[in-house]
Amino acid sequence: MNGFGEKSGDGAVPGDVDAVALAPSGFSEPGMDHSAIKDKPLISQRVISDIMMCADGVIIFVSALVAKWAYIVVVLESAPQIEPYAVIGMVGAVFAVGTMRYRGLYDFNVLSEIRGQAKRILIGLAVAALMLVAIGYLLKISGQYSRGWFTVWFAISAVLVFILHFINARILRWLGALGAFARNIVIYGSGDIAQSLIRRVSMSPLNVRVVGIFDDLPRGQRGQVPVAGGLSDLIVFGQSRRIDEILIAMPMTNELRVANLVEQLSLLPADIRICPTATAFRIPPKKLLDYGGLAVLELERRPMEGWGPIIKNAEDRFLAFLLIVTFAPLLLLIALAIKLDSRGPVIFKQRRHGFNHEVFNLYKFRTMFVTEDGPKVKQAQRNDPRITRIGRFLRKTSLDELPQLFNVLKGDMSLVGPRPHALAHNEYYSTVLGRYANRHKVKPGMTGWAQVNGYRGETDTPEKMRGRVEHDLWYIENWSVWLDIKILIKTPFYGFVGSNAF
Template sequence: MSRKTQGLTERYPAQLIIPLVDILAVLLGGILAYEWRFDSYQLDERYVLTITAISLFTVLINSLLGAYSRWRVTRVSTLVARLMMVWMIVGLLVTSLIFFTHSADRFSRLWVGTSLILSFVMAGGTRVLAQLILRKARLKGMARRSVFLVGPESQLLKVAKGMRAFPEEGYSIAGVERLGSDIHEETLSLLASRVSASEAREVWICVPLEMGYVVRAIFYTLRNHTAEVRFIPDFQDMHLLNHRISEVAGHFSIDLSVTSISGMARFVKRAEDLILGSLIGLLVLPACILIALAIKCTSSGPVLFKQYRTGDKGKPVKVYKFRSMEVHEENSGVVTQATQNDPRVTKLGAFLRRTSLDELPQFYNVIQGRMSIVGPRPHALAHNEYYKDLVESYMRRHKVKPGITGWAQVNGLRGETDTLDKMERRVEHDLWYIDNWSVWLDLRIIALTIFKGFINPHAY
């Protein structure tokens, strides 16, 4: 498998690129239709506004209908048919908007129809071409997604046969763990080690319904892994109604541990971080300069404190904070949390910690793409090693980028986590946020942070 190609398709998936393609198709279609109708490329202002409206409607309706997702398993004919429905809805909205604003006499109906047809042809043609290129690449062994299979041999053979029958979906087997009728602790421990060694992006638990009891044990065993976990049972002739399932390699998949912030949602959240992060960064820049000068004048050492924390998909990222302690050394792998009246904390540092001003440099991490404005707070690497075996699903909070503020923080779960119960409650809130993410939830958390999240008397 080509790691270079895999990296490109994972970093720039089709569901992120295609919305930009749709906008470009609408723009080009509108310009070409205008030149054909009026023999000019200099668009009148009202036509520019109409093209903008068509672009927004197109992206919005495609997103609402889920047309930017499930690219690996959606047929080309389905993609084009879905796109045609979207364009018909967009055409209806645009013509209705023109009619109800009493602007029909100011627009060429021929231009509206021609621009919609041209943009549909370009957007649809791009989809067909992209699917053909991606499927051809996967058939050649590129842009593939590695999968670790777990289950009885008979079930694994069925799933492997399905993967071979659908090579264009781009899945490859990174490892196999055959299960017997009895599952022992040694088997589960070996499974966790083999999954880590395989570096698989997904783990498929392939067991018949009568072995459903082992799913819980396997899921718990993989709690410290950030690979996506799917349950692929053998439903035989059962008919399921209104269940959230996926279809991969010709098999039903019940998603057990898949983040909701993916595909188009990931693109939207990144845009949110860039826009808000840049604006807030500019607003707090004078305060950052004053704090940096104050730190330099009141204690010796660097202005910024840099520390590696666990980031998106469990990868370490360097996080910046204003230094709030005297410069000191700790034993390797040991991170001592600040406590009340901690002698290491400077007087200025205590103020910065209580007001959360020490975290302002993390807006630079947001612009870098290492963090988000809203997300689970990043913990020290040593804390992750300590808590991952004590708190179930602890490492699953790392399926998204860490945040400057989060759902746990605005609900009072800030500061020292000196008991296991406090950490469990924080993780519970982090996982709820990941499962229920939306732009509106992010804006709500930011608003709550502004009104009640900065000052924390328990932040030592």
């Protein structure tokens, strides 16, 4: 490898880029076991902002009820119904939060600094109070509510919301110092663009951390910045460490090379962006970004950002647990039938590639007399003599897949996603089908968009697999909760049975 060295202790890039020799800590030669090398997941700034917005709304609403008890019940010794105050409290919370959001209070950079938040909070509460007064006057209901309660409500809200934001800002600054919000970026390239990019990133307030520099240099040639390896080393590194962004830093004189780089790097679950020196670019970018004055084009985006992974994980765990409880009697009956039908284990385990090519053990009910999990795995065929009597029924109805609910509960799989294949099949199709490996940018699923569209059963030729891969990639690029629900609803009718299942 070229220019191997040590990175700075906190992972940041020193200002003297000419002396930088970035070699990611924990990086080893290709082929070694990287299972022990894990990075903490990146904390989403969007999630933090949304949580704070919801927390403010809850505080303002609860403050209305607390003010009602403290002023009307305790001070005035009256006991009116709580419902009218709850309704006004909810409406006031919506108005206040909406105004504070409009004023930019929930921008992550604003949340991280104490200065400037108090003004936005007070303006939001004041606007909400004025709107409620106006509504009460127009509807002629203002006389039904105590002005003392109204004042106490907004005073409590202002104090509690400001305390929450003060504590939150201190926590965010502490987490920021630990690098919890820093995006790990890898630069591919070692010329003038890479050198300028590293210098500008190190001098700018961007919350990013360069964790490696890679390039494929001709023998005997040295780049302007030290590199830790070539493209293959970058891919190995990305499969063992968390990479949030890959920046291609090279001239756009060879678009074919850039296109090939994007195609090979797109198997990693990371944003792919390019910092070109020319404006002509044939590949349509998804977004234009500003990196300290340098134009950066985003070519590929990681799937399911922000709330996406959290929602999908909650959806998977909840539904998997519910389905396991519901199907428990059926699971026991199938296990008993398998045990009585033929000798061997009830559960068949086979190694499969999961998210970011991590290998996991997939669970299935055993449907054959043999349990293949080696370098060569023969796919089941129609009238396959290896299939047991009960196994034929289980495969026809896909009931043999039910134990994968435990894979979902463990976090190895998702209810909806690209179907995982045996390691031998994965390695073969990765070499004959372009973008096949991109399926591993999300967790594999028990069912998927390909399965409910008829791509199910034997895939003994690249042509049969190509249609499945195209549907899997479309699902990854267009994922939504509603698409998952649609696939789950269609699965019992199109994904469990069919002429291709045997």
